[in-house]
Amino acid sequence: MSDAAHTEMWEKLNLDISAHEGLLEVLGKFYGDIYLSQENRLNGMEYLDFVLSEVHGLRIKEIQDAKATGKKVIGTFCVFVPEELTLAANAIHVGLCSGADAGTDEAEKLVPRNTCALIKSFIGFKLARICPFTESCDLVVGETTCDGKKKAYEAFGKLVPMHVMEVPQTKTTDAKQLFKAEVLRYKEALEELTGVKITVENLRKSISVVNEKRKALQRLSRLRAADPAPISGRDALLINQVSFYDDPERFTQSINTLCDQIEERIAQGGGVVPAGTKRLLLSGCPMAVPNWKLPYVMESSNAVIVGEESCIGSRNVRDLVDDSADTIEGMLDALVDRYMKIDCACFTPNDERMVNVQNMVKDLNADGVVHYALSFCQPYAHEAIKLQDVLSQKGIPMLSVETGYSMEDVEQLKTRVEAFVEMLD
Amino acid sequence: MSDAAHTEMWEKLNLDISAHEGLLEVLGKFYGDIYLSQENRLNGMEYLDFVLSEVHGLRIKEIQDAKATGKKVIGTFCVFVPEELTLAANAIHVGLCSGADAGTDEAEKLVPRNTCALIKSFIGFKLARICPFTESCDLVVGETTCDGKKKAYEAFGKLVPMHVMEVPQTKTTDAKQLFKAEVLRYKEALEELTGVKITVENLRKSISVVNEKRKALQRLSRLRAADPAPISGRDALLINQVSFYDDPERFTQSINTLCDQIEERIAQGGGVVPAGTKRLLLSGCPMAVPNWKLPYVMESSNAVIVGEESCIGSRNVRDLVDDSADTIEGMLDALVDRYMKIDCACFTPNDERMVNVQNMVKDLNADGVVHYALSFCQPYAHEAIKLQDVLSQKGIPMLSVETGYSMEDVEQLKTRVEAFVEMLD
Numbered sequence: 001m002s003d004a005a006h007t008e009m010w011e012k013l014n015l016d017i018s019a020h021e022g023l024l025e026v027l028g029k030f031y032g033d034i035y036l037s038q039e040n041r042l043n044g045m046e047y048l049d050f051v052l053s054e055v056h057g058l059r060i061k062e063i064q065d066a067k068a069t070g071k072k073v074i075g076t077f078c079v080f081v082p083e084e085l086t087l088a089a090n091a092i093h094v095g096l097c098s099g100a101d102a103g104t105d106e107a108e109k110l111v112p113r114n115t116c117a118l119i120k121s122f123i124g125f126k127l128a129r130i131c132p133f134t135e136s137c138d139l140v141v142g143e144t145t146c147d148g149k150k151k152a153y154e155a156f157g158k159l160v161p162m163h164v165m166e167v168p169q170t171k172t173t174d175a176k177q178l179f180k181a182e183v184l185r186y187k188e189a190l191e192e193l194t195g196v197k198i199t200v201e202n203l204r205k206s207i208s209v210v211n212e213k214r215k216a217l218q219r220l221s222r223l224r225a226a227d228p229a230p231i232s233g234r235d236a237l238l239i240n241q242v243s244f245y246d247d248p249e250r251f252t253q254s255i256n257t258l259c260d261q262i263e264e265r266i267a268q269g270g271g272v273v274p275a276g277t278k279r280l281l282l283s284g285c286p287m288a289v290p291n292w293k294l295p296y297v298m299e300s301s302n303a304v305i306v307g308e309e310s311c312i313g314s315r316n317v318r319d320l321v322d323d324s325a326d327t328i329e330g331m332l333d334a335l336v337d338r339y340m341k342i343d344c345a346c347f348t349p350n351d352e353r354m355v356n357v358q359n360m361v362k363d364l365n366a367d368g369v370v371h372y373a374l375s376f377c378q379p380y381a382h383e384a385i386k387l388q389d390v391l392s393q394k395g396i397p398m399l400s401v402e403t404g405y406s407m408e409d410v411e412q413l414k415t416r417v418e419a420f421v422e423m424l425d
Numbered sequence: 426m427s428d429a430a431h432t433e434m435w436e437k438l439n440l441d442i443s444a445h446e447g448l449l450e451v452l453g454k455f456y457g458d459i460y461l462s463q464e465n466r467l468n469g470m471e472y473l474d475f476v477l478s479e480v481h482g483l484r485i486k487e488i489q490d491a492k493a494t495g496k497k498v499i500g501t502f503c504v505f506v507p508e509e510l511t512l513a514a515n516a517i518h519v520g521l522c523s524g525a526d527a528g529t530d531e532a533e534k535l536v537p538r539n540t541c542a543l544i545k546s547f548i549g550f551k552l553a554r555i556c557p558f559t560e561s562c563d564l565v566v567g568e569t570t571c572d573g574k575k576k577a578y579e580a581f582g583k584l585v586p587m588h589v590m591e592v593p594q595t596k597t598t599d600a601k602q603l604f605k606a607e608v609l610r611y612k613e614a615l616e617e618l619t620g621v622k623i624t625v626e627n628l629r630k631s632i633s634v635v636n637e638k639r640k641a642l643q644r645l646s647r648l649r650a651a652d653p654a655p656i657s658g659r660d661a662l663l664i665n666q667v668s669f670y671d672d673p674e675r676f677t678q679s680i681n682t683l684c685d686q687i688e689e690r691i692a693q694g695g696g697v698v699p700a701g702t703k704r705l706l707l708s709g710c711p712m713a714v715p716n717w718k719l720p721y722v723m724e725s726s727n728a729v730i731v732g733e734e735s736c737i738g739s740r741n742v743r744d745l746v747d748d749s750a751d752t753i754e755g756m757l758d759a760l761v762d763r764y765m766k767i768d769c770a771c772f773t774p775n776d777e778r779m780v781n782v783q784n785m786v787k788d789l790n791a792d793g794v795v796h797y798a799l800s801f802c803q804p805y806a807h808e809a810i811k812l813q814d815v816l817s818q819k820g821i822p823m824l825s826v827e828t829g830y831s832m833e834d835v836e837q838l839k840t841r842v843e844a845f846v847e848m849l850d
Contacts, residue, residue, distance in 0.1 A: 109810075111807060112803065112806035112810065114539075114806065115803070144594040144595070147803040150594060151770070151804055152807070153773065154774050154807070154811065155811070164595075166594055168593070169575060170569070170589075172606070175591060175603060177599070177603070178600060181599035182599070348579060348589060349582075378539070378540070381539065386580070
């Protein structure tokens with residue numbers, strides 16, 4: 001696809017062409033520094049490099065071509081929106097831009113300054129007209145997972161067609177019932193938007209597609225238990241990030257191919273870092289593209305990341321949907337069961353997350369945990385304190401980091417992470 | 426009650442006697458400066474002065490005496506916990522200390538520093554052992570109205586016996602159903618704790634008691650429409666604050682007596698300030714005792730406060746419970762209906778609050794609105810932006826203030842409020 005064709009497409013989407021070019025330039029440079037500079041990368045990562053280089057190009061072209069045939073596009077920010085329903089309604093399910101400071105001054109007119117960078121970012125990307133995914137959406141689906149997003153969607157809903165799902169705050173039977181009603185309401189909204197009725201057949205197929213995607217990511221996760229680590233945490237994060245943008249079946253196939261290569265590498269005793277390199281679990285808030293700051297800092301500090309306990313990571317991948325039901329009702333119940341297992345800090349008390357983190361540390365042979373909370377993210381800031389308490393009782397070292405998207409604190413972060421890694425036995 | 430008897434009681438409650446004495450001293454001085462220095466106060470306020478002076482003394486003695494006869498004490502922080510159920514179970518319903526900086530350093534070990542002052546305060550009061558209400562509680566009932574409280578209750582629950590009610594985030598039929606389940610769960614917890622079965626008879630009585638309390642406060646609110654304002658905003662806030670501590674029937678009677686005096690004063694054309702004094706509506710976050718900073722600043726700036734659009738104010742008072750049902754089921758439905766009318770910023774989109782604020786401005790002949798958000802309170806900070814937008818379209822001036830409990834910003838607040846008042850026509 002030529003540069004001119006790209007530009008023409010972006011113009012049709014009403015992007016701010018010059019601001020968008022500036023964004024791509026910064027992104028390209030950042031990606032080169034953080035990703036392409038890595039040594040011992042697997043061939044299979046070339047696919048990811050390509051997808052990312054064309055994430056605003058060929059992928060948007062695909063989406064526009066699909067829209068031309070009548071397909072609808074659903075944008076989301078959260079793993080609580082059931083992709084299975086979106087796909088069953090023959091629609092495209094994508095994550096929206098939210099991993100970099102953009103349009104911040106304008107965003108701060110709509111939401112308080114004390115709002116986390118992720119929220120300001122998705123509003124800023126919209127106001128600055130530089131996210132072709134947002135501009136391609138027929139519907140944006142939000143959720144009530146934190147005060148910041150819940151209230152920001154009120155402002156965002158004036159800028160895009162918006163549907164908000166209520167995610168409950170506990171996991172009682174009645175709370176699950178509320179979520180089921182919200183899943184049904186989303187199903188109806190999809191059917192109305194797409195004109196496609198969700199049936200046992202198309203839902204069974206989409207449950208299988210999404211389960212297969214999650215299985216491939218689970219396989220990748222398991223392989224990272226090896227020492228030496230066969231793949232960098234940055235690359236693994238990128239894979240998890242791309243899982244929100246790419247065509248799911250193509251993505252699954254690519255990740256399974258990559259996993260084949262990883263298995264070969266492990267069999268040969270190879271790795272991306274020397275055996276014995278300190279192994280860290282990254283835990284906490286989601287990291288959207290191109291929020292690679294902390295992983296880069298960690299992997300430049302004589303350590304390797306072996307798992308992401310995050311929404312863009314294990315929280316999105318750990319649980320599959322039971323595919324044994326053969327009625328719509330049964331399948332929706334299976335979806336509700338699966339989504340209500342998510343151990344998001346939006347729940348109280350969310351003790352299962354404390355257990356899940358410890359299990360990941362054990363399964364992935366991690367030496368310590370770096371907890372990442374976006375500044376002003378109250379749910380994860382609270383759980384950082386709770387997790388530190390739980391882990392210290394088990395003798396698992398944890399470093400608690402709060403940061404946003406600005407590069408101003410990179411040196412300070414590096415000093416703290418290096419000191420933490422040195423302290424690990 | 427002698428000083429020695431007070432001290433003996435506080436010792437039995439395991440208060441930190443010396444820290445508690447320090448608190449009472451500061452409070453007494455603060456109350457003198459802000460309350461007793463006012464001119465033209467009504468005689469009826471002497472009752473409130475007395476209640477406040479004995480809020481940690483005689484009121485605690487009453488509560489302890491009641492406990493000795495087997496009564497239970499329920500502590501709350503929020504207007505979503507139905508007082509009607511507590512009273513029906515023959516228990517005492519009180520608000521807990523949360524309006525002053527106390528034990529902050531210790532509290533910040535349990536919750537993030539970026540937590541609002543109200544939350545840090547209730548944890549700090551507990552850790553510093555200076556709230557005799559908290560120490561008298563048989564059960565503390567929390568709710569999921571914001572991320573900060575929801576997650577703080579996880580830590581607080583390790584310090585006190587805790588029951589958390591889920592308050593939904595929307596007002597759909599299914600969300601109301603969830604709240605009804607939570608009301609039932611609270612009813613069962615009360616019955617188990619007190620051994621008292623909640624019946625049509627005792628619930629009818631308690632609905633009446635609480636409705637009468639709200640009616641007295643509504644009456645007070647309506648009288649404040651007069652110009653000159655018959656009562657200061659500080660005194661009205663104090664009345665609303667005391668409504669969370671005092672015996673409800675005694676309180677109702679005292680407020681009705683006070684309202685009789687206010688009616689006389691209005692009939693005589695009298696007021697607490699000269700006619701024509703600029704009239705302000707205070708809107709936003711709740712102000713617990715002794716959080717009188719902003720009201721004092723406002724009323725020292727050539728203005729008078731004519732209404733509190735707040736949980737300690739109109740949000741707690743505006744709606745009555747329909748008392749026409751004659752089955753438990755019907756009465757619980759009436760409770761749910763009433764509580765789900767509350768226009769808290771925890772709901773999305775909460776457009777009814779925008780309408781309610783405008784109605785208060787009109788009904789109380791306010792010249793402008795001062796919006797108060799506790800620093801780091803995300804729900805009200807978001808709604809401040811939304812409300813400013815709505816009010817400016819209607820030509821209603823609004824000043825948006827974010828502050829905590831510290832006195833450091835008093836001069837800065839005064840400068841801003843004075844400039845705002847001068848600007849009103």
